[in-house]
Amino acid sequence: MLFEVWAPTAAEGVVLRLEARGLPMERDPARPGWWTLRVEAGPGTRYGFALDGGPVLPDPRSRRQPDGPDGLSAVVDPGAYEWRHPWQGRPLAGAVLYELHVGTFTPEGTFDAAAARLPHVARLGVTHVELMPVSPFPGTHGWGYDGVAPWAVHEPYGGPDGLARFVDAAHGAGLGVVLDVVHNHLGPSGNHLPAYGPYFTGRHRTPWGDAVNLDDAGSDEVRASFGGSALALLRDFRLDGLRLDAVHTLADDRARHFLDELSAAVDALAAETGRPLFLVAESDRNDPRTTTPRTVHGHGLHAQWNDDFHHALHVALTGEAGALYADFARAPMAALAKTLTGGFFHDGSYSSFRGRRHGAPLDPMTPTHRLVGFAQNHDQVGNRAAGDRLAVSLPPGLLACAAALVLLSPFTPMLFMGEEWGARTPWLYFTDHTDPDLARAVREGRRAEFAAHGWDGDVADPQAPQTRERSCLDWSEPERDPHAALLAWHQDLIALRRAHPGLAHTSLGAARVTYDEDTRWLALSSGPLSIAVNLHPGETAAVPLPAHLEMLATWSTASQHEDGMLLLPPESAAVLR
Known part of the structure; x- marks a missing residue:
């Protein structure tokens, strides 16, 4: 060879x-x-x-690190796996995503153990599993965002063969697989790329130090390596898409941006394989160019996470108003209505958190599936001091309201593992750094970060094995109420979305929202469906809706629709057609 x-x-x-x-x-x-x-x-x-x-x-383009990032690489034949299930792919339009962390989805924390739970995911009705990063990192357990070998797969999870088996099992269950990849930095330990060449440059600084070299001398090969790893993952493991971590930190001043090149290469691979492939960006910029087609000078990514929708929904549900939530908290229902109809809340408006104007408006003709909407994800849960999910502080009725707005919104919906049954297990920040100095720095830095923001409670030690163990899902929860009822509600909502495929093929400006800030109700009309929620804890909402609408689903059996008025009990939701 x-x-x-x-x-x-x-x-x-x-x-x-x-x-x-x-x-x-x-x-x-x-x-x-x-x-x-x-x-x-x-x-x-x-x-x-x-x-x-x-x-x-180790090889900077290693396909396998059997002894961890500091060990020797191992030769891999990417075509050796014998696939059991043919797969033609599933497109992004019409998708319902399910974010999953391999290391905490089950106590075992492996691909094979996660694959054994895929029947649950398939019964839920989602279309794609979105795996958090699986590149090798030091130790056994971690979030995966400190990976150091972009072409390889974390050995404690099962290595490349384990990933192939998981994807094959997902395809057998009718599920596509999306993988979260990190191109904006490598982890602080086990990164040997700088020894080989100018993989990083001091020309730009990022939250992690020197930037990945996308535009300085030698950047042609660096871009080819990171782009090549993305294409290899899609091709060799028959993935359906990639989620790109924090693309706003990709520092690139070249005339053709790295994202532009990558999206073009992925589109070419889709044409070559005959499978729909897609890229989903995480971006803090609220920049329409992220998903604008390359033909009109955008980057051509196929979708982006919509944090503004999350923030607006979170504030409306919880009343939290600190830091980045402050602007959304001034008029929560109005903020939620704006994101449902315009995508971005900050579309050139002043952001008090940033101390400047932020974002730009999306074109009303933007296809709604280009925005991914969610009430929870790994960041929004795990970066809380207690790693607490919404189910810890909210009653089941408000969780049902959140589910209705996410799963029947105009956007591509995404759930975070366990959200479908209102999981109450925390999802904490955990690491397994083998360098004792780095472990100490992470432990102390985490505590100092939350103390600086006024948190006076305990902060779990990221290095303690119990922190990861506490973050594993409790698979006995879905068998008892209120978890069982929430799971059934999520299944019903996803079935309604599947029964109305037109929801995935609308433009941003087509949605209509009415609301009342004081009585805390909101009604969303998207395609043939009307979704109404009452977030008030004690008052029944009188929501004006056309008399001819048919009730399809309701969280509360006390909901009534007659004479052009929907009477919606406190903390409940209804779906009409």
């Missing part, structure tokens, strides 16, 4: 360490900075590279 590595920093030479042998590599005259050597080797063979007589390092 051909071993190759881009190592422009190597002046004296590169040696391929193949098991116990050291084999000098040759410069590739056609590709500056590249070293190659063809030698016999099969799957599982351990190897690494030594630059200028230095220590042996």
Whole structure:
């Protein structure tokens, strides 16, 4: 097989360490900075590279790290897995996403254990499982955002074979799979890329230090490596899409942005494979260009998470008004109505949290499936000091209201694992750093961060094994009330969405919302459906709706619709057609 590595920093030479042998590599005259050597080797063979007589390092494009990020790489045959289930793909339009963390979805924390729970996910009615990052990181357990080998798969989860088995099982259950990937930084421990070449640049600074080099000298190969890893994941594991972490931190001043190149490459791969493939961005910019097609000078990503919708919904449900929630809390129902009809709340308006104007308006003709709407996700739960889900502080009726607005909104809906039954287990920030100094810094930094924001309660030790264990789902909850009733409600709502596929093919400006700020009711008309919620804790809402509408589902059996008025009990929701 051909071993190759881009190592422009190597002046004296590169040696391929193949098991116990050291084999000098040759410069590739056609590709500056590249070293190659063809030698016999099969799957599982351990190897690494030594630059200028230095220590042996793992391959920067390693497909497998069986002994962790600091160990030798292992040869992988990407085409060796025998797929059991043919798969033509599932498009983003019409999708219902389910965010899942492999390490806490089950106590075992592996791909195979998660796959055994996929029948539950399929019965729920969602279309795609969205896995949090699975790139290798030091230790066993963590969120995955400190991965250091973008082409590989975390070995404690099951490695590349485990991911293939999980995706195959998902396809057998009729579920697509989306994978969260991180291109904006690598973790603080086990990152050996800088030894090989200019993978990072001091030209830009990010929250994690020097930026990934997307626009400085040598950036052609860096862009090719990160883009190539994304395409390899989609191709080799038959994934349906990728979620791109924090794209607003991708510092790129080149004329053609990295996201533009990546979306074009993914579209080309979709055409080649005959499967619909998509990219979903996490972006803090509220920038319409993120999902605007490349033909009209956008980046061409297929969707983006809509944090503004989350913030508006969260404030309306909880009354929280601190920090980034302050602007939404001034008139919560109005803020929620604005996000449901305009997508962004901050569309050029002043953001007190940022101390400046923020965002730009979306075109009313924007397809609504390009925005992903949610009431909870890993960030919005895990970055709370107690890792508390909405179910800890809200009654089932308000959880039912949240579900109705998310699952029947104009947007592509997403649930966070366990949300469908109102899980009350926390989801905390946890790490397993093997470097004791880094572990101490993370522990102390986490406590200091929350103390600076006025939190005087306990902050779980990220390094304690119990922190991860507490974050695992309790699979006995769905068997008892109120969890069972919430699960049935979510199943009914998703079935209604599936029965009305036109919801996924509307434009942003087509939705209509009425509300009352004081009595805390809101009614959303989206396509043929009207979704009404009453968030008030003690008063029945009189919601004006056309008399000819048919009641399809209601959280409270006391709901009545007659003479053009829906009487909706406190903390309840109804769906009409």
